[in-house]
Amino acid sequence: MFNQIDPEAKIGQNVSFGFGVRVYGNVEIGDNCRIGDFCVIGHPTVRPGSTPLKLGAAANVRTHTVLYQGSTIGPDLETGHHVVIREGAVIGENLRIGNFSDIEGACTIGDFVRMHSYAHVGRGAKIGDFVWLFSLTTLMNDPLPPSHLSAPVTIGDMVTVCVNAQLMPAVEIGRGALISSGAVASGVVPAGAVVTGADGEIAGQVRFLMHMESRTRHPWHKHFADAYPSHAQARIAALGAEIDAEAANTLDI
Amino acid sequence: MFNQIDPEAKIGQNVSFGFGVRVYGNVEIGDNCRIGDFCVIGHPTVRPGSTPLKLGAAANVRTHTVLYQGSTIGPDLETGHHVVIREGAVIGENLRIGNFSDIEGACTIGDFVRMHSYAHVGRGAKIGDFVWLFSLTTLMNDPLPPSHLSAPVTIGDMVTVCVNAQLMPAVEIGRGALISSGAVASGVVPAGAVVTGADGEIAGQVRFLMHMESRTRHPWHKHFADAYPSHAQARIAALGAEIDAEAANTLDI
Amino acid sequence: MFNQIDPEAKIGQNVSFGFGVRVYGNVEIGDNCRIGDFCVIGHPTVRPGSTPLKLGAAANVRTHTVLYQGSTIGPDLETGHHVVIREGAVIGENLRIGNFSDIEGACTIGDFVRMHSYAHVGRGAKIGDFVWLFSLTTLMNDPLPPSHLSAPVTIGDMVTVCVNAQLMPAVEIGRGALISSGAVASGVVPAGAVVTGADGEIAGQVRFLMHMESRTRHPWHKHFADAYPSHAQARIAALGAEIDAEAANTLDI
Numbered sequence: 101m102f103n104q105i106d107p108e109a110k111i112g113q114n115v116s117f118g119f120g121v122r123v124y125g126n127v128e129i130g131d132n133c134r135i136g137d138f139c140v141i142g143h144p145t146v147r148p149g150s151t152p153l154k155l156g157a158a159a160n161v162r163t164h165t166v167l168y169q170g171s172t173i174g175p176d177l178e179t180g181h182h183v184v185i186r187e188g189a190v191i192g193e194n195l196r197i198g199n200f201s202d203i204e205g206a207c208t209i210g211d212f213v214r215m216h217s218y219a220h221v222g223r224g225a226k227i228g229d230f231v232w233l234f235s236l237t238t239l240m241n242d243p244l245p246p247s248h249l250s251a252p253v254t255i256g257d258m259v260t261v262c263v264n265a266q267l268m269p270a271v272e273i274g275r276g277a278l279i280s281s282g283a284v285a286s287g288v289v290p291a292g293a294v295v296t297g298a299d300g301e302i303a304g305q306v307r308f309l310m311h312m313e314s315r316t317r318h319p320w321h322k323h324f325a326d327a328y329p330s331h332a333q334a335r336i337a338a339l340g341a342e343i344d345a346e347a348a349n350t351l352d353i
Numbered sequence: 354m355f356n357q358i359d360p361e362a363k364i365g366q367n368v369s370f371g372f373g374v375r376v377y378g379n380v381e382i383g384d385n386c387r388i389g390d391f392c393v394i395g396h397p398t399v400r401p402g403s404t405p406l407k408l409g410a411a412a413n414v415r416t417h418t419v420l421y422q423g424s425t426i427g428p429d430l431e432t433g434h435h436v437v438i439r440e441g442a443v444i445g446e447n448l449r450i451g452n453f454s455d456i457e458g459a460c461t462i463g464d465f466v467r468m469h470s471y472a473h474v475g476r477g478a479k480i481g482d483f484v485w486l487f488s489l490t491t492l493m494n495d496p497l498p499p500s501h502l503s504a505p506v507t508i509g510d511m512v513t514v515c516v517n518a519q520l521m522p523a524v525e526i527g528r529g530a531l532i533s534s535g536a537v538a539s540g541v542v543p544a545g546a547v548v549t550g551a552d553g554e555i556a557g558q559v560r561f562l563m564h565m566e567s568r569t570r571h572p573w574h575k576h577f578a579d580a581y582p583s584h585a586q587a588r589i590a591a592l593g594a595e596i597d598a599e600a601a602n603t604l605d606i
Numbered sequence: 607m608f609n610q611i612d613p614e615a616k617i618g619q620n621v622s623f624g625f626g627v628r629v630y631g632n633v634e635i636g637d638n639c640r641i642g643d644f645c646v647i648g649h650p651t652v653r654p655g656s657t658p659l660k661l662g663a664a665a666n667v668r669t670h671t672v673l674y675q676g677s678t679i680g681p682d683l684e685t686g687h688h689v690v691i692r693e694g695a696v697i698g699e700n701l702r703i704g705n706f707s708d709i710e711g712a713c714t715i716g717d718f719v720r721m722h723s724y725a726h727v728g729r730g731a732k733i734g735d736f737v738w739l740f741s742l743t744t745l746m747n748d749p750l751p752p753s754h755l756s757a758p759v760t761i762g763d764m765v766t767v768c769v770n771a772q773l774m775p776a777v778e779i780g781r782g783a784l785i786s787s788g789a790v791a792s793g794v795v796p797a798g799a800v801v802t803g804a805d806g807e808i809a810g811q812v813r814f815l816m817h818m819e820s821r822t823r824h825p826w827h828k829h830f831a832d833a834y835p836s837h838a839q840a841r842i843a844a845l846g847a848e849i850d851a852e853a854a855n856t857l858d859i
Contacts, residue, residue, distance in 0.1 A: 102355065102608065104625045119357045119375045120391070122625045122643050137375050138391050138417070138626070138644050140669050163393050163419055164435070164644070166669055166687050181419050181437050182453075182670070184687050184705050199437050199455050200471075200688075202705050202723050214499065217455050217473055218706075220723055220741050232499045235473050235491050238741050238769050240787070244817040245768055246720065246738045246833070247825045262498055263491050264519055266770055266788060281493070282519060282537060282551060284788060298551070298788060298804070311497040319500045327499070355608065372610045372628045373644070390628050391644050391670070416646050416672055417688070434672050434690050435706075452690050452708050453724075467752065470708050470726050485752045488726050488744050515751055516744050517772055534746070535772060535790060535804060551804070564750040572753045580752070 109142065110152075118163065126150070126169045130157030136181075137163045145170055145187040156193075168205070180217065192229065194329075210257065212328055224252030228275065230320075230328075230336065231255050236264040243269040256291065257339055258320050260306075276320060276343035278306045292347025305351050307344050362395065363405075371416065379403070379422045383410030389434075390416040398423055398440040409446075421458070433470065445482065447582075463510065465581055477505030481528065483573075483581075483589065484508050489517040496522040509544065510592055511573050513559075529573065529596035531559045545600025558604050560597050615648065616658075624669065632656070632675045636663030642687075643669040651676055651693040662699075674711070686723065698735065700835075716763065718834055730758030734781065736826075736834075736842065737761050742770040749775040762797065763845055764826050766812075782826060782849035784812045798853025811857050813850050 103117050108125030115133045117123075123135070124142035133155060135141060142153045143166050153167055156175035161167070163181050170187035176194035183197055186205030195209060198217040203209075207221055210229035215221075219233040222241035233239075241252040253267045256275035261267065265279040273279065274291030280303075283295050294304040309318035320343075325336045356370050361378030368386045370376075376388070377395035386408060388394060395406045396419050406420055409428035414420065416434050423440035429447035436450055439458030448462060451470040456462075460474055463482035468474075472486040475494035486492075494505040506520045509528035514520065518532040526532065527544030533556075536548050547557040562571035573596075578589045609623050614631030621639045623629075629641070630648035639661060641647060648659045649672050659673055662681035667673065669687050676693035682700035689703055692711030701715060704723040709715075713727055716735035721727075725739040728747035739745075747758040759773045762781035767773065771785040773792075779785065780797030786809075789801050800810040815824035826849075831842045 102357070104608070120373050120626050120644070137393050138373070138670070140643050143669070163396070164391070164417055164670055164688070182417070182435055182688055182706075200435075200453055200706055200724075218453075218471060218724060234498060236489065236742065236770075240769055243819075244815065244822065244824055245740060245766055246830055247817070247822065248830070248833075249817060249820060249822065260498055263493055264489075264517075264770075268787070281521070309497065311500070311502060313496075314502060316497060316500065316502060318497055324499060324501070327501075355610070373626050390646050391626070416649070417644070417670055435670070435688055453688075453706055471724060487751060489742065513751055516746055517742075517770075534774070562750065564753070564755060566749075567755060569750060569753065569755060571750055577752055577754070580754075 106142075112157065124169065126152045128152050128154045130155060130159070130175065132157055133159040133161070135159075135161045136165065139163065140166045143168045147187055150187055171205070174211065186223075198235070207252070212332060216263075222252060224250055226252065226254045228255055228257035228259065230258045230339070232260045234261060234263045234265075234281075237261045237267065239267045240269045258343060260320075261285075274346075275339070276306055276347065278309070278318070290347070290350050292343050293351060293353075302351070302353060304353055305347050307347055359395075365410065377422065379405045381405050381407045383408060383412070383428065385410055386412040386414070388412075388414045389418065392416065393419045396421045400440055403440055424458070427464065439476075451488070460505070465585060469516075475505060477503055479505065479507045481508055481510035481512065483511045483592070485513045487514060487516045487518075487534075490514045490520065492520045493522045511596060513573075514538075527599075528592070529559055529600065531562070531571070543600070543603050545596050546604060546606075555604070555606060557606055558600050560600055612648075618663065630675065632658045634658050634660045636661060636665070636681065638663055639665040639667070641665075641667045642671065645669065646672045649674045653693055656693055677711075680717065692729075704741070713758070718838060722769075728758060730756055732758065732760045734761055734763035734765065736764045736845070738766045740767060740769045740771075740787075743767045743773065745773045746775045764849060766826075767791075780852075781845070782812055782853065784815070784824070796853070796856050798849050799857060799859075808857070808859060810859055811853050813853055 103121040105123040106125035109127040111129045112131035118137035120138045127142035150170035153169045154172045159177040165183040168187040171189040173191045174193040178196045180199035185203040188206035191209040192211035197215040201219040203221040204223040207225040209227045213231045215233040216235040220238045222239045225239045239253045243251045251270035254272045258276045261279045262281040265283045268286035273289045276292045280296040296303040356374040358376040359378035362380040364382045365384035371390035373391045380395035403423035406422045407425045412430040418436040421440040424442040426444045427446040431449045433452035438456040441459035444462040445464035450468040454472040456474040457476040460478040462480045466484045468486040469488045473491045475492045478492045492506045496504045504523035507525045511529045514532045515534040518536045521539035526542045529545045533549040546555045549556040609627040611629040612631035615633040617635045618637035624643035626644045633648035656676035659675045660678045665683040671689040674693040677695040679697045680699040684702040686705035691709040694712035697715040698717035703721040707725040709727040710729040713731040715733045719737045721739040722741040726744045728745045731745045745759045749757045757776035760778045764782045767785045768787040771789045779795045782798045786802045802809040
């Protein structure tokens with residue numbers, strides 16, 4: 101193994117490093133983590149007052165990934181290859197993030213979030229629990245680019261953002277909403293709504309979505325709970341019931 | 354040179370390695386391959402029963418690329434930089450794949466396929482011969498995301514998918530079709546059709562496309578055969594004639 | 607430090623290298639540059655007659671970046687992580703280019719250009735000064751893909767191209783125009799125009815854009831000059847006045 105690991109880094113029990121790993125000193129790595137080949141852990145930042153990178157236990161960081169100092173990441177992180185997570189992020193339990201994804205920093209991400217490839221989280225975004233971001237989704241933050249204004253997005257729990265959907269600056273997406281493939285979401289999206297098209301139309305309710313061939317309902321809290329560990333099941337059931345009730349009271353479409 | 358090459362890897366004649374290359378043991382590399390700096394060849398997978406990575410002769414694998422074990426790749430592979438090809442792919446002769454592209458695994462790819470940057474091939478896709486995927490094309494596979502359903506795409510021979518086009522789950526694209534830039538394709542696309550727009554309209558026939566300034570017809574099998582080696586020319590001519598005949602019999606637009 | 611630096615490379619004063627850096631011989635690096643971990647500087651190209659990579663002073667090249675030989679880059683380059691710049695590019699002062707961006711070569715880029723993540727500059731593009739390209743913008747160059755025709759884009763000074771906008775082959779974008787998020791631009795775009803939607807409608811004038819909540823005008827040459835060094839201020843003011851006058855004389859929308 102050929103690595104460059106700063107002796108000041110605090111490294112837990114049973115941590116494995118691939119080939120050609122760089123670990124900076126301002127880092128705390130939890131137990132049972134795996135760091136892949138050619139990763140950079142604790143990349144410095146020039147932003148003032150940076151705290152250490154705190155990487156929770158049992159992370160699986162795949163090759164060519166860059167994690168900055170100054171972020172706090174919960175247990176069971178799983179990254180794809182060539183991922184970048186910048187400074188100032190606060191990330192919950194069991195984030196799974198796909199190849200080439202890019203978290204720009206100073207954002208808050210809940211528990212059990214999943215991102216596919218090329219997901220781009222603009223600086224300052226707030227993302228709830230059990231959120232899915234599919235490939236090529238962009239979370240914008242500049243309302244009049246290029247400006248010094250900052251208007252990051254807010255995404256509620258159990259939201260799904262499909263491939264190539266774009267989230268405009270300052271959008272507030274209610275819990276359990278589904279932003280369809282290629283849709284553009286802006287303004288306020290009600291809980292449990294389905295958003296479609298370039299004009300972000302509210303086209304229906306997530307709780308009525310069904311895959312006709314298989315007679316499968318949209319998976320949240322009914323068909324997809326098996327993708328999460330047992331200790332998450334009670335939260336999934338409670339959140340799902342709350343979102344269904346909120347949508348039934350709000351949406352008339 | 355500083356590399357970490359497992360002595361169990363089977364490496365052909367005249368193979369060159371860049372600087373900082375990792376090669377795992379479960380790998381068979383053909384003759385005359387070039388592996389660029391900071392590549393990972395034969396990345397392990399936790400999926401059960403993985404076979405070796407078989408990389409055909411004369412591959413040119415550019416820097417920071419990750420090839421998993423359990424895939425079989427034909428001769429004359431050419432990758433850009435920062436490419437990922439996961440396990441279970443079966444890939445034909447002379448794939449050229451651009452920077453930051455991502456083949457998610459368990460897919461079948463024919464001969465002489467070209468992909469530009471940020472092409473994303475979802476798990477299970479079936480891609481024919483002489484297919485082109487331009488930048489930011491996504492081949493989806495989940496019909497009700499996030500679900501456990503799998504509905505990968507099928508792309509016939511000589512199909513062109515232009516920049517930022519999105520292929521919806523389960524789409525079947527007939528031979529020789531052209532999916533225009535930004536179009537969304539779903540359902541069944543007839544052979545030789547031109548698809549445009551967010552609603553995937555069948556807007557014309559590929560065999561009538563012409564670049565007016567240069568009076569150039571769409572290149573397939575008429576103007577673009579020079580991009581392929583001589584042993585591919587007979588296949589190109591035969592396929593082109595078949596597709597033209599099929600389109601003439603099918604499309605009335 | 608473990609690096610492989612060709613002794614033929616010409617390296618200026620006070621240049622720092624990260625861990626695992628490869629520098630080829632056909633390279634001239636200016637003073638005070640920083641080269642990050644796992645970068646490849648001066649990557650060879652098979653194109654004939656390649657000149658050296660000339661990298662101006664005070665560059666900050668972040669990790670996993672690949673710069674080819676045969677390009678000339680002005681001072682104060684700043685890259686994100688995993689950037690690729692191919693051969694034959696001529697780039698001015700103080701380019702800032704985001705993570706995973708891809709400059710395909712043989713292009714001309716002015717001074718003080720900014721690109722965010724996943725910006726894709728097709729071969730041969732001409733980009734003016736003070737241009738911004740946001741995430742997922744693609745600058746195309748093939749008018750009838752796949753062809754041997756080349757029709758690269760031209761972008762005037764102070765143009766803004768927003769997230770996921772697509773620039774069609776041969777588009778000529780006048781100075782100071784703004785291509786909105788998700789818009790598709792083609793043909794000739796007048797100076798100072800706002801372009802929206804998949805049909806590239808000219809929807810207004812940039813000089814009338816205002817962020818209503820903060821009563822902020824579009825930043826160019828009025829509110830954003832503080833993002834550039836003092837020696838650029840006179841150019842910003844002069845260019846802004848010229849563009850406003852040109853738009854006032856041209857656009858009646």
